[in-house]
Amino acid sequence: MSGILDIDHLTVTLAGEDRPKPVLSDVSMSIAEGEAVGLVGESGSGKSMTVRSIIRLLPPGARMEGNIRVRGVDLGTLRGAALRKMRAEMPVIFQDPRAHINPVRSVGDFLTEALRIHRRMSRAAAEDRAADVLDEVGVSEARRRLRQYPHELSGGLLQRVMIASALLAEPRLLLADEPTTALDVTTQAEVMAVMDELRRERGLAMLFITHDLELAAAICDRTAVMYAGRVMEVRASASLLERPLHPYTAALATARPSIERKVDRLTTIPGRPLSAFEAPDGCAFNTRCAHVRESCREQRPELRTLLDGQVACVRVEELQAVSHD
């Protein structure tokens, strides 16, 4: 299967103090042309590391195994100009726009720089394009904004500028690393709506990282759940939320607060989230799983195709049978 993005058995280890620290362990997933895939997980589960591996922005000393292909091109083989070109076609929308935009350059400079460098557009033409796209992402008075500096814009506006800059690259694939986490809730909703609409209009594929299971389900076609640097379950968003297969996903789903129910205490998952380097043998979730069996501790479960997706749990069928009785 070859989509716009294919990640095959990706394992990333960082240089630790005494021994190498794994952060991603055998991650595989793929995104088809025009498809939005959500990547959900707790802090330290390896969501951002996955994105950083794709754009090759890993910390020094990191080792990467497996391969990542974008439209069939193995990213690992790219160097210099070819790598820069590939990066230019895969814009990343970062979590904190204020930290990711050069504070001493105007918004117009930020938006037009890539156009002028990669497409050799004139300044005036590039500014026209930038103003049009700013308009599309819902920034009012686009012309004036181009003359302003990042510190003069609010977080929500700045994130729209970031989205505009991503769209200006005319990509086929967007990488969004928790694009709304740094924004307040109402702005979050607006920014998500704009992003979702523009993505669908243009038929862009997207890898959307979030720790909000429901947000991912709302805007993504498929959702992947990560735990301790591994993919636990990948399924169509709606069914993942309604009928989670993996015990971890199920536990996450029951831990959600709901407006409809009133409860004194939210259900929690016992223990704390583990990072990849602390993961036990066998299934990474076996220390916290309510349905753990001896076999879970012995062998690491592979991602198996099941129903409308894939799941990495040996007991899925048994558990499903039980829950349906």
Added chain:
Amino acid sequence: MTATSVVRARAGARAGRGGLGPLGVTAATVIAVAVVLAAIGPELASADPNASDFAHAYGPPTPGHPLGYDSQGRDLLARLLTGARTSLLGPLWVVALGMTAGTAIAVVAAWRGGWLDSMVSSVLEVMFSFPGVLLAMLVAAVFGPGLTSAVFALAVAYIPYIARLVRSAAVAERHKPYIQALEVQGLGAFTICLRHLVPNLLPLLAAQATLFFGYAMVDLAIVSFFGLGVQPPDADWGVMVASGQSGVLQGYPAESLLAGGCIVLLVVAFNVLGERLSDGRRVHRPWRLFRRGGTA
């Protein structure tokens, strides 16, 4: 909209002046006056700075010659004013060359990191152990005395000081998210450094350039004092301090004192301004000077 931009402009102006403080403004004024005098001074002086008239040797001030004469009967005011030009241009070249080379080395080392960074740092450490003035004299001795060799030697001698400082700032800047975001946008290293990283270092660079200007002035004066920098009969403050020595012993200290006083005054002014600039680093926005003429 107009109202807000007016308020912003005013706030900016206040921050700019207020940041310097009265002492800083005085220092800036002294420097500005010196620069103007160096630029137009030689035309102002009524006398030829190199015309000697032994009848007036060590002569007191006379109308038209308000500062009197030196040991060879040359007009002191004319010599001070022409001397200002070389005394300011010399350090300007030292700072320009040293800052450019030092910043380039520092940014490359900070950007590449790894073995290149460690190698550059070790080479800089070795250069630190060599006093700048000594290097300047050595170069002057080998390539022949003169302002050019002294300027090059001092510029080289200043590189480690500038590079070490800029490197640490550049390393911090290089790991900021916005620089990584630019890399991800597919911009080349050269573009990112030139258009984004260095402009963010400008406040630091401006402050350091001002401080180093003061140091360079003293060091060049020392080299000239020893006769290896500017060559007589060309006027230079360092040369004048040296040639006034015999006068000091004979009870005519005017030449050494005046030239020395000018050096002290300007060096203090540069140090004060440099310090003010680095204190107010976050308030000032020297990069605004470098923007294409547009609205703020």
